[in-house]
Amino acid sequence: xxxxxxxxxxxxxxxxxxxxxxxxxxxxxxxxxxxxxxxxxxxxxxxxxxxxxxxxxxxxxxxxxxxxxxxxxx
Numbered sequence: 001x002x003x004x005x006x007x008x009x010x011x012x013x014x015x016x017x018x019x020x021x022x023x024x025x026x027x028x029x030x031x032x033x034x035x036x037x038x039x040x041x042x043x044x045x046x047x048x049x050x051x052x053x054x055x056x057x058x059x060x061x062x063x064x065x066x067x068x069x070x071x072x073x074x
Contacts, residue, residue: 001046007061008037016046024068038062 003016004023013031015023020043028035040056041064055064 003044003046005042005044006031006034006038007040007042008034009039020068021071024065028069035065036062038065041065 001016001018002020002023003014004020004027005012005014006027008031013027013034015026017023017026038061039058040054040061042052042054044052055061
């Protein structure tokens, strides 16, 4: 399982699914209007809480988000 926490302008949204792609699909389904507010994304593997990845910075986070959404990054 993968947990992705999206830091937006004034809030965070956390989604847990089987893959990054499914997390992005869920985010688009529920919060697509907030795509341009993404400030950072934290990706956690629920099997090991010590393993995580953070993409910070509005441009970098949006670029990663778009690449995951397109299926380039898996």
